[in-house]
Amino acid sequence: MNKLQELKNEISKKVIGQEDMVNKILIGIFTGNHILLEGLPGLAKSLTVNTLAETLGLKFSRIQFTPDLLPSDIIGTEIYNEKTGEFRTKKGPIFGNIILADEINRAPAKVQSALLEAMQEKQVTIGNETFKLDKPFVVLATQNPIEQDGTYALPEAQQDRFLMKVKIEYPTRDEERKILNLITEGYDFDAIKINTILSEEELERIKNDIKSIYIDEKLKNYILDIVFKSREKSNYIACGASPRATISLVISAKGHAYLNGREAVMPEDIKAVVYDVLRHRIILTYEAEAEEKTIEDVINEILNSVTLP
Known part of the structure; x- marks a missing residue:
């Protein structure tokens, strides 16, 4: 294991x-x-x-x-x-x-x-x-x-x-x-012993392993397309994602790839984290709120309008 x-x-x-x-x-x-x-x-x-x-x-x-x-x-x-x-x-x-x-x-x-x-x-x-x-x-x-x-x-x-x-x-x-x-059948929840699995050195090694995960230029361009699409004039977006979003998408996609045992970022890694990375970085317009558009709806529309490599 x-x-x-x-x-x-x-x-x-x-x-x-x-x-x-x-x-x-x-x-x-x-x-x-x-x-x-x-x-x-x-x-x-x-x-x-x-x-x-x-x-x-x-x-x-x-x-x-x-x-x-x-x-x-x-x-x-x-x-x-x-x-x-x-x-x-x-x-x-x-x-x-x-x-x-x-x-x-x-x-x-x-x-x-x-x-x-x-x-x-x-x-x-x-x-x-x-x-x-x-x-x-x-x-x-x-x-x-x-x-x-x-x-x-x-x-x-x-x-x-x-x-x-x-x-x-x-x-x-x-x-x-x-x-x-677990809670109601007499099990002593507070007595459950949690063991330390990773040392500080292993944690640092994992951090370096994630940094070294490969991401293809086509996927970098895909991330840039998503972020720049959020900045285009829209009825639903008042303010698009910042450059931190671009960086965060790469970092998060690499982290997701690592958790799934991959040495390179795949498109599914980006899709798995894109909502979490963008939902607090895109500001919706009053029109979007009036039409009951959620931030997830808007991100989904952005993804559908960007070509996946």
């Missing part, structure tokens, strides 16, 4: 189903990129992230975003010691390897900005000191799509820093029955 399958088997001890979410999070972790998870409560987002951190032996931090959260609650602060008359630095939960930013849209803009700056710069400043963040450093942020009261929507420019925006679906009937049996 290869390490990747062993890793997935270990995760499945606690996480039933949600294979697509697990794969997309693995792509983010393996490539060192951040992922935005959107789904209703109770769909195992937090459980999946925590379990993944355990299988990789990485330091996990969970930050529950609330309207009264302050930037110092995330990055840390200086505390005055009355006995010595000096300040000491208390680091915040951002100093970890895998950071779960739970319900990121519940915190005000200044807190979101503090987190997103750390994501971009991989460092934070507390007082007069600048601290490098731990490596690897990946933020997995969650948000509830239907909760509106007391929320602060992430600006498009900040969403662009996430490699993918993954929509979490309900489990199938069979999967939900397994969950029901």
Whole structure:
């Protein structure tokens, strides 16, 4: 059994189903990129992230975003010691390897900005000191799509820093029955031991292996065609995808190819990640909303209008 399958088997001890979410999070972790998870409560987002951190032996931090959260609650602060008359630095939960930013849209803009700056710069400043963040450093942020009261929507420019925006679906009937049996039939869920499968060195090797995966020039042009099509004047698109979308499509397609045991990117790898890469990077017009066009509908129309090599 290869390490990747062993890793997935270990995760499945606690996480039933949600294979697509697990794969997309693995792509983010393996490539060192951040992922935005959107789904209703109770769909195992937090459980999946925590379990993944355990299988990789990485330091996990969970930050529950609330309207009264302050930037110092995330990055840390200086505390005055009355006995010595000096300040000491208390680091915040951002100093970890895998950071779960739970319900990121519940915190005000200044807190979101503090987190997103750390994501971009991989460092934070507390007082007069600048601290490098731990490596690897990946933020997995969650948000509830239907909760509106007391929320602060992430600006498009900040969403662009996430490699993918993954929509979490309900489990199938069979999967939900397994969950029901696991939780309600006297099984001690908290006692399930999760083993560490990959070392830090193996994780770094995987990252380098993904970088070396081959992508043909025709497929690069196909990706460019998709992104540039999103920027054409349209009744449904107010703003097309940024150059980050082009880069993210290549990175994500390589990651998907790796998870499927391929040494080169295939068209199906691009199709498997294109919705997740583009759904938070294309802004729809009011006309699209009036006609009840979803972002998935618009991306589908773009794909249908671009010739596959």
